[in-house]
Amino acid sequence: xxxxxxxxxxxxxxxxxxxxxxxxxxxxxxxxxxxxxxxxxxxxxxxxxxxxxxxxxxxxxxxxxxxxxxxxxxxxxxxxxxxxxxxxxxxxxxxxxxxxxxxxxxxxxxxxxxxxxxxxxxxxxxxxxxxxxxxxxxxxxxxxxxxxxxxxxxxxxxxxxxxxxxxxxxxxxxxxxxxxxxxxxxxxxxxxxxxxxxxxxxxxxxxxxxxxxxxxxxxxxxxxxxxxxxxxxxxxxxxxxxxxxxxxxxxxxxxxxxxxxxxxxxxxxxxxxxxxxxxxxxxxxxxxxxxxxxxxxxxxxxxxxxxxxxxxxxxxxxxxxxxxxxxxxxxxxxxxxxxxxxxxxxxxxxxxxxxxxxxxxxxxxxxxxxx
Numbered sequence: 001x002x003x004x005x006x007x008x009x010x011x012x013x014x015x016x017x018x019x020x021x022x023x024x025x026x027x028x029x030x031x032x033x034x035x036x037x038x039x040x041x042x043x044x045x046x047x048x049x050x051x052x053x054x055x056x057x058x059x060x061x062x063x064x065x066x067x068x069x070x071x072x073x074x075x076x077x078x079x080x081x082x083x084x085x086x087x088x089x090x091x092x093x094x095x096x097x098x099x100x101x102x103x104x105x106x107x108x109x110x111x112x113x114x115x116x117x118x119x120x121x122x123x124x125x126x127x128x129x130x131x132x133x134x135x136x137x138x139x140x141x142x143x144x145x146x147x148x149x150x151x152x153x154x155x156x157x158x159x160x161x162x163x164x165x166x167x168x169x170x171x172x173x174x175x176x177x178x179x180x181x182x183x184x185x186x187x188x189x190x191x192x193x194x195x196x197x198x199x200x201x202x203x204x205x206x207x208x209x210x211x212x213x214x215x216x217x218x219x220x221x222x223x224x225x226x227x228x229x230x231x232x233x234x235x236x237x238x239x240x241x242x243x244x245x246x247x248x249x250x251x252x253x254x255x256x257x258x259x260x261x262x263x264x265x266x267x268x269x270x271x272x273x274x275x276x277x278x279x280x281x282x283x284x285x286x287x288x289x290x291x292x293x294x295x296x297x298x299x300x301x302x303x304x305x306x307x308x309x310x311x312x313x314x315x316x317x318x319x320x321x322x323x324x325x326x327x328x329x330x331x332x333x334x335x336x337x338x339x340x341x342x343x344x345x346x347x348x349x350x351x352x353x354x355x356x357x358x359x360x361x362x363x364x365x366x367x368x369x370x371x
Contacts, residue, residue, distance in 0.1 A: 050075035056099035072150035131160035188314035191224035
């Protein structure tokens with residue numbers, strides 16, 4: 001059991017780790033007025049002074065990582081309480097220092113950094129210096145410290161790289177840039193991320209970086225980012241208000257394109273954003289049952305819709321695909337529970353439909369609790 005304290009040092013909830021037997025591996029207190037995991041960081045009550053003194057916070061994966069780093073002389077370590085980093089978390093950390101280092105193991109550094117910052121509006125924030133530290137040998141911080149190699153963890157944190165730079169390098173490194181199609185894919189993927197940078201100076205610097213990284217001239221990169229920022233009809237940059245729901249539906253759309261096992265749980269009726277729903281309806285109609293990815297280049301789509309689908313196709317498939325599929329399943333269950341609750345409330349208890357609806361409602365509520 002790990003007591004979780006708020007910023008004032010008052011206990012707000014608990015986190016638990018299963019040591020043996022059946023049940024969830026990790027279990028946290030349920031969200032409440034006191035315990036809100038989107039506004040709490042494990043260890044921040046003890047790390048706040050060190051963060052302000054050292055000019056950085058170090059975000060790690062779990063509670064034991066925080067404890068290990070504090071004992072090893074890195075007292076600025078904190079962890080989320082089993083959730084992705086949110087704007088509220090960054091608001092907390094910004095109060096003490098502008099630099100935030102995401103420290104994950106070597107295999108998961110890129111995917112975790114991407115997943116945990118996927119809720120951010122832009123990949124570059126001038127009010128925060130977000131960086132990634134790759135742990136050596138694929139280990140997690142607690143294991144490395146326990147092996148007597150705390151100095152290696154410290155070195156990795158010292159050598160951390162800017163988040164977007166790390167993500168771009170990782171994505172491009174996975175492609176064979178000697179092939180024209182792979183180079184084009186690398187350029188489109190990088191340009192999609194760079195185009196989201198609102199500050200023109202920072203965007204210009206990353207355009208130069210991408211040109212060097214991919215091996216194309218600066219003008220080509222500038223044209224690619226401009227095309228993404230500009231809607232098909234011309235005019236102002238195509239920036240949309242970014243909400244958690246829209247970001248979730250964008251992730252759903254990328255999973256539909258990749259079409260991994262279980263992706264049929266994500267259907268167009270889950271979408272609320274009109275343009276994303278229209279794209280989902282198209283993808284749903286052409287999705288192959290054999291699990292192969294959708295060939296979006298072969299789709300005959302109008303200009304705006306084609307641009308939207310292509311922009312999602314060149315972005316990396318979310319690494320948390322299984323979590324997204326499970327999230328979609330839960331959303332479907334929630335919608336069915338709402339429908340059944342309304343039906344039960346409007347039906348006479350003596351009616352046969354009432355019994356069937358009530359039994360189904362109880363079964364779904366039980367399924368949700370056990371998920």
